[in-house]
Amino acid sequence: MADCENQEALNLQKEFEWVLHQEVHTALDQIHEILVECARRFPVQLYGHDNSSKQDKFVLSVPPDQLKCVITLTGDSITHAEISFKVQRSQSNVVRTKIQNEYPWKLQQIQDAANHLQQAIYHIDDVGKSYRFKSSDEVLHILGNILGSLQRGRTSLIVPKKKAIDDLIKSRNMKSLSPNLSEDLAISFYLQSHKLIFAVYQLSDNHGKMKFDSVQAECSVPWLNEVLVLFTVGLQLCQQLKDKICVFSQYKDFTVGSRPPSPSNT
Incomplete structure (x- = not known):
């Protein structure tokens, strides 16, 4: 019985190293x-690709x-727009x-997502092709960094940051408009998933x-x-590798070149 357990542990160790x-x-x-x-699809300068004139x-x-x-959307900015809308006056x-x-x-969400994507790529670049990992924790640390960057990048595009109406009215982007809007009006452009959204807000006094x-x-x-599809595929592949490594992380004594833990006699 002990020999079988030893052989099983040895096989597990070999699989772990592979x-x-x-x-x-x-x-x-x-x-x-x-x-x-994914970087090639972004309309900004990113990881050696420059689509900022797209x-x-x-x-x-x-x-x-x-x-x-x-x-007209050029790179990460709206460079031209003809806008008209009705108001209650x-x-x-x-x-x-x-x-x-x-x-x-400026559509800051695009640049934010691009920055997080580039960081995820750099985390992989930092691992040399010939580098030999020594433990599951080492791999999990790197995967955690990649997953974090990809999740933040994807969220930047899917979940726009909420802004109060006062912040919208005072935002730097509002100065892009010619002529300027009156103080009771604001507009907003933002991304939500695969959509570009244009919104108009009107403040009014309702009985004080x-x-x-x-x-x-x-x-x-x-x-x-x-x-977004490529972000999702990248996240899924990272998570699959993480799940596989986690199977081995329960064997805390496993490191490359070590002997498998001896089975208990108790």
Whole structure:
């Protein structure tokens, strides 16, 4: 019985060393390839690829003429936009404004996601091709860094940061508009999953209490959808490798070149 247990432990040790020396590097190479492909899709300078001059045109509207916005997205900024929308006022109820090339509207979510993606790639680059891992904890530490960067990058695109109406009105991007909007109006462009969303907010005094109404339009951004798919694939591959390594991490005495723990006689 003891011999069987010893043999089983020895086989487990051999499998552990094969996973550390072979499978981990193979999986990291695969993850690296996916993430570099993801980087190629970003319309910014990222990991040796520069798509910052890439332009896309979109029309966002809510009929009938309640809201319409024709925009040009260049890199991570809206470089041109023709905007018109209706407001609840007794006078002229159509507001028109525009964004010009000289004062682009920055979509910070794109750059944030790109930065996190690049960090994830660098975590893999830091592991030399010939490096020999010595323990499961060492691999789990690196995978934790990669997973963290990918999760933050994906979240940057999927979950826009909430802003109070006052912060929207005072935001630096509002200065991109020409002419400027009145102090009771604000607009916002943001990403949510694979969509670009344009929202208009109007403050009003309701019997001494301030309230705001909003209306929004959205459109699908093809490269965003591709980026999110690749983020998800990268996360899944990382998690699969982590799960496999965790099987071995319960054997705390396992390190490369060590003898397997002797079975207890008790």
